[in-house]
Amino acid sequence: MTERTLVQAVNAAMARAMAEDPAVLVVGEDVGTDGGVFRATEGLLGRFGPQRVIDTPLAEAGIAGLAVGLAAQGFRPVAEIQFTGFIYAALDQVVNHAARLRTRTRGRLTCPLVIRAPTGGGVRAPEHHSESPEAMFAHIPGLRVVVASSPARAFGLLLAAIRDPDPVLFLEPTRLYRAVREEVPDDAPPLPLDRAFVLREGTDATLVAWGGMVPEALAAAEALEKEDVSCEVIDLATLKPLDEETILASVARTGRLVVVQEAPLTAGFGAEVAARVAERGLMSLRAPVRRVTGWDTVMPLLRLEQRYIPSAARIAAAVRDAMAFA
Amino acid sequence: MTERTLVQAVNAAMARAMAEDPAVLVVGEDVGTDGGVFRATEGLLGRFGPQRVIDTPLAEAGIAGLAVGLAAQGFRPVAEIQFTGFIYAALDQVVNHAARLRTRTRGRLTCPLVIRAPTGGGVRAPEHHSESPEAMFAHIPGLRVVVASSPARAFGLLLAAIRDPDPVLFLEPTRLYRAVREEVPDDAPPLPLDRAFVLREGTDATLVAWGGMVPEALAAAEALEKEDVSCEVIDLATLKPLDEETILASVARTGRLVVVQEAPLTAGFGAEVAARVAERGLMSLRAPVRRVTGWDTVMPLLRLEQRYIPSAARIAAAVRDAMAFA
Amino acid sequence: METVVARFEIRHRRHLGPDGVPAGDLPAFARDPAELVALYRGMVRTRAFDQKAVALQRTGRLGTYASSLGQEAVAVGLAAAMRPDDVFVPAFREHGAQLWRGVTMRELLLYWGGDERGSNFAGPRQDFPVNVPVGSQAPHAAGVALAMRLHGEDRAVVCAFGDGATSKGDVAEALVFAGVWSLPVVFVVNNNQWAISVPRRAQTAAETLAQKAIAAGIPGMQVDGNDVIAVRDAVAEALARARSGGGATVVEAVTYRLGDHTTADDARRYRDDAEVSPHWREEPLPRLRTYLTSLGAWTKAQEDALLAQCRAEVDQAEADYLATPPQDLASIFDHTFAVLPAELARQKAEATGDEP
Amino acid sequence: METVVARFEIRHRRHLGPDGVPAGDLPAFARDPAELVALYRGMVRTRAFDQKAVALQRTGRLGTYASSLGQEAVAVGLAAAMRPDDVFVPAFREHGAQLWRGVTMRELLLYWGGDERGSNFAGPRQDFPVNVPVGSQAPHAAGVALAMRLHGEDRAVVCAFGDGATSKGDVAEALVFAGVWSLPVVFVVNNNQWAISVPRRAQTAAETLAQKAIAAGIPGMQVDGNDVIAVRDAVAEALARARSGGGATVVEAVTYRLGDHTTADDARRYRDDAEVSPHWREEPLPRLRTYLTSLGAWTKAQEDALLAQCRAEVDQAEADYLATPPQDLASIFDHTFAVLPAELARQKAEATGDEP
Ligand SMILES: Cc1ncc(C[n+]2csc(CCOP(=O)(O)OP(=O)(O)O)c2C)c(N)n1
Ligand SMILES: Cc1ncc(C[n+]2csc(CCOP(=O)(O)OP(=O)(O)O)c2C)c(N)n1
Ligand SMILES: [Mg+2]
């Protein structure tokens, strides 16, 4: 038995990847002696040494650009950005370089890097520490975007992300870092980076969620079960490339779609899920699509954050609405 | 008669705003003597002087942050970012500061600034000069996002954006800068920043577009008219806040929705439009929603750019599909 | 053939060493014991506030908090050099400066307790709120300074950030702007020698952080950041130059972070006592107290009275903070824009249960 | 009390002035006329390429193009200092360096003509392609240099960018990384005195751009960027230091942009002939030709032959470029990821008319 929390699974995936491939490096602020502010890189410095676990100066654009240079030379850097609130400075490097180095050189130079970052709210963190900007990244051609939601999936997806020959943004909901423990053996296999996971089967409504919203969706499904409403719960896991088929197949069975996202409503990734169904699954829909999301306001400071983050109750209410419709 | 191209209309709106309000400043790279690389700020330096038209060092994050500081002191900076390809470095300042200064100080400090940038492809420009990242900005709470598509609307919307007490991202499709001339009097009124424009009425399908895609949508509508397909064409103009009602009212009449965006498909703003209709207009839909978009690839260099940018022909084909469905 | 085309030097200033004995003549303001007592009070008050905030966090009544233990001289010194109508653009560890400038303890507790109203200062209305994204406030300072310049005012800006922040591109860009336009702004580097777990030497190869200024063509200098007299003196000098059109300055204040990075940090993970303890002998409060005592300007009775007064003040602030009624959820919608857009009004109605 | 804690100076190096007369002893390599002839050829070849590219643009057969007219010594000098297995990380105006390192004229024309295959160099496979977002390539150079260091190689990186780029935060951050880890990288500032319409003095108050290095604790020096000997010499010296573990250097090469910013620019809008014409007397080609002629190492006949040869080469490149069959649309999909994801395959099928 190797029970692990999500953050321990992240740590184990990096350790495994580093042990298997000397090209894997870890870079970022406080990833060395400190082991990362969430302890995601704990022990890696001791095990792999300062040539492979590298504390950087405080400069996010520089970290991302450095990783591009390392990757172009054949390393597989895993760069940590301390919180998604500070990832914006790295965006230019991701859009204009990491995600297009392969295509702009027609394959001559490539960019096998992973940028990891804790994301989302719910841990009473300071200002700028609780945002969910995944949709911005999912719009970037050439980038894979993955959001972890359980220890086992975090392990398999991160392992796959590190092995992937292209750049991956890997987001880890802080709220789930220590929420549960799960059996995650050291030799667990990588998981595919283009597949959604059906976590619970159901017949009345499809709940699509990712990251920190997955446990909420599951809780809503559980509550609704008592009301004889049967929900299928899908964890997208990889937002890009999107596993549209799994969503469409589910909606074809249930006829109802509720998409849950912690980020603000407008232009969030939930819109993409809804749009795909409106394009290719419209005729399956028996009720309007519902999105349960954060509001189009700045994520509030900690006193009000629970009123911002979608809850199982709000999700369940949306499902009931959809059930009432038809 | 004061016929103006779109870029001249942009210039006239700035001149008008500057003449009316001494708090309005223009800042950016090459906005002074050069008058901007597209001539958008031509003549402003001569007319308003170097205290109000300020050439900056080459630093986009700095420009955006400078504008935040100026705005907090009561100025109304209009900052030019030379191309949207270089706007990413400014994103941190937009997300973490401009768009939240008001709410994080509960109204004590505010941020009445405009960031203008040319956007989109189609002018055989160099690498990184042809992207359409509006969706990323539309996801930011506290920011208005406006995309111009005609000289008259550019004038009225930019005037309104400069007068607005909150931050506005104002995008100008380079392809339209000199595409047409239109009567734009100096004293034309501002236009509302929360309203879409129905440019053409129709009964069979609703085409929703913005920016450089508006003329394509209109051309498609014209072509389809000859086939007795009547298209309503809506220019969103302001993506955020979104004028959902105009879209829903149109789809209620036509029963078909085709959304056109130049940006890559996934997580583009078209998804938001489709999602809103799937939520609140589902029962009006007589055919699946269609999105006609750029591909999920990096915008190619100039040789292939016309194969990337949605054309009137592709839009018309999508409408025909929708018509064939029901 | 080589010629020298530019020469630079970085000077370090100290007035009062750890032993509390002045090194040479003191600046004019420091010859008035009342001024020094005020600085001392400011530092003690800051320390009392820090202690209270940490205690509140430990008992679950405050969010993560960044104590300024040991760095009080930087915040108090820079604030004392400013005029009330100057603008302060802080990082997140300059509580002492905010308090000096009239931000209330209750406001600071509200902010760190997770309530946005804490940044709606009743006092210094134009000061920027706490800035968390490291270094990103530096361009704001340049913008505020440019505004002052365009208005022809003789006000100036002080912007503070840490040693870690000096690696951020934003800071470099802000210095470029401030330099090229000779803006009235003083950048104070609170060099507490650590950026979370990254020590100063791993942050940059630069011998001093003051020399960041050289890249932007502006003067830079270093001061003993545990000597409040030197901090105030250097910042005042830089502000005087700024006001008279002489442009920007970087002042590196060398101090030490005696505590954890924040209440969420455990510094023992990355530095040991042997590293920390010598710095306790250099911290700012005892040296000024020693000097004041040697002048006969400070007694044990005064010290006790001050401590009691600070305790009373922080206790009152705590009570006021805890008694503040919570914000409505509506507040997060109402402050997003000057006027609530229709679609946000719909969300507000949904969120607050008041369906339209 | 003040003490000086750090001193810096910036030196300027020139070997060959505008008159073509050496100022003192030349570096060892420059005592071999064959070496100098090679440098001269590299510059003439670059100029011929620039002329052809501009002509192609004017006739609609190339996209916007950035000529390096007058700045050939910077590109050729730095490239000549490099080893083939070093890595070059350019901006967009170092055609001379790319050509020297084996990028073909046809490849460059493809790139500037809007065809991605132009960046798939057959020659220097590890060199970075042209970089348009100003300054954003500097961190890549640090990353490549770190990779070399981690591999224990004695290779090194040369990264070029303009005077305008020195204001960008990315460049400052890259210098910090290069400094703190003593990375084997040389940053060459192509100071052509203009960033589009913004003159050097409006870009920064820094007296030299070499002093950007001081902020990062690395050596900086200035060279006459119109003296190809000085450029090569200074870069070679910096590379030698880099290879031997001595870390990074900033070399500011002072030159002048004799032409428009790009073919999309009209420099007469913002600078007049009086500003430009003195710089024609300083440009790099005549001075080296004069010197070579004075050595008896270069004749009119050789000059004519070289020009004819360059003309033939660029004409051939033009022909090859124009004869290159266009890319398939499929190419934009096939290179997005190593393996085409299912959803992108669907888009590819739709785009290429081959519905699934
Ligand atoms: C841009 C950014 N990156 C990372 C963080 C996380 N973080 C918070 S404080 C800090 C260290 C700051 O060091 P320094 O500038 O020296 O200030 P100090 O904390 O020592 O006062 C880091 C990395 C952040 N807040 N912002
Ligand atoms: C980040 C970014 N901002 C703006 C531009 C538009 N632009 C292209 S070149 C240039 C000036 C560059 O000046 P400099 O660095 O001196 O290089 P030079 O063109 O003189 O070689 C600008 C502003 C850009 N390409 N990238
Ligand atoms: Mg610090």
Ligand SMILES: [Mg+2]
């Ligand atoms: Mg230049």
